[in-house]
Amino acid sequence: MLRKGITASFGAAIHGLSPPQLTDGVINRSKRMMLDALGVGLMGTRTAVFNKALAYSQMFRSDERSSVWGKSELTLPPYYAAFVNGVAVHSMDFDDTWHPATHPSGAVLPALLALAETLPRRPSGLDLLLAFNVGIEVQGRLMRFSSEAYNIPERFHPPSVVGVMGSAAASAKLLGLSPAQCAHALAIAASSAGAPLANAATQTKPLHIGNAARKGLEAAQLAWLGLEGNPAILDNNCGFGVYYKDYSPSAMAVSASADFKWILEDQDVAFKRIPAHLGMHWVVDAALEARAKLENTAGNFDLSQIRQVTLRVPPSKYVDCPFPTTEHQARHSFQFNGSSALLDNEVTVSSFSRAQMNRPALKELLSKVEVETPEDNPPSFDKMYCEVEIETERGQSHVARCNTFYGHWRKPLSQEDLLDKFSVNASSVLCTEGVEGVIDVVGNIERVRECSVLSSYLRMTSGPEEQRYSTRSL
Secondary structure (H helix, E strand, C coil): CCCCCCCHHHHHHHHHCCCCCCHHHHHHHHHHHHHHEEEEEEEEEECHHHHHHHHHCCCCCCCCCCCCCCCCCCCEEEHHHHHHHHHHHHHHCCCEECCEECCCCCCCCCHHHHCCCCCCCCCCHHHHHHHHHHHHHHHHHHCCCCHHHHHHCCCCCCHCHHHHHHHHHHHHHHCCCCCHHHHHHHHHHCCCCCCEEEHCCCHHHHHHHHHHHHHHHHHHHHHHCCCCCCCCCCCCCCHHHCCCCCCCCCCCCCHHHCCCCCCCHHHCCCCCCCCCCHEEEHHHHHHHHHHHHHHHHCCCCCCCHEEEEEEEEECCHHHHHCCCCCCHHHHCCCHHHHHHHHEEEECCCHHCCCCHHHHHHHHHHHCCCCCCCCCCCCCCCCCCCCEEEEEEEECCCEEEEECCCCCCCCCCHHHHHHHHHHHHHHCECCCCHHHHHHHHHHHHHHHHCCCHHHHHHCCCEECCCCCCCCCCCC
């Protein structure tokens, strides 16, 4: 018997939410999230960190097997399929970002797809869609228990904390657990939560998403087997409250009617145009505008005529990296992304290659960059701005400011551009039939009889001669 309380309310909500409570707005937004996560995950299967995680995971065996995205013949035990696919999603920091700050989709979708392939009752697309939204909703609710969560993180990587809880909730929903079992799944998952922010800008950061997917799935299946945790894990400061300094939890109420209020309805996610930390999008857009202003005056961009570049950004130590030496550091460097945008008039997937990073011209420009953190620039993805000022040897100054980049929830990517991003990313791994199949299934997911058909398209790889590369996707 589960006593009444905040944790119990979450268990009841996870169990009780039903398809009629999904609104058109939530369905459309969550389908965009799913498609984007699959695209960046497919692209991520080409990375070194994914291949290391895959080599490790192939050491394990089980009777149940689940698909590895972008691998036509390869399967893994479900936990490890969830792990490597989650790693792939975040391997290039190309996945969606929510507010308060987390990467919501990568912790949930890999777990659900791995689980769906193993269930004797094949879940429908609508089952998948509902479970996905339950996992997203739980993350959103948990982050709203603290005002600290609204800022760019300082101590831990949020997906490692709320992501594992979202994965557990989503997996519990797809498994059809009872309210008490759903609550215990959250309690079990809480003991696998947490990863220090010191591992940002390293190859270990993508493991945070992979582990969240895997450990959340594991927690739900342990709860299904009868394992129990603290039934008040969300109620207590010594429970989930250990992660926040100002923890103030509230119940998750669900009525039998169809008027449930989803957080995703009011708070959209941001989709990235470049594979880098979200904060980099502000500095890139401002740098591109500042360069255009300089070219309008001088006629061209001449590095030798640049005396200094000043970046005015919010204070955040883990994205202040003056001279990055690895691709992961570069993805978390205001200086690198601003300089790349100024030098090349774009930032692409290939911008983070070793050859591009080691260019003498880029290093020269980096040496001219200064960073300022104005007091009116808060470390919040909802309130921050970036200003780029180029000062020339002739004493001219060209300033541009970005308050909201294209792709932010206030200025969302068009459906055409979102589909283009997916197609470019996915076609680096899948054949045309696979790319078009994923788009079709996700676009009609609420009407798909068996969601496992999605995994079949994710395995339709292309030969080298069919793979289509562009400067935007390398």
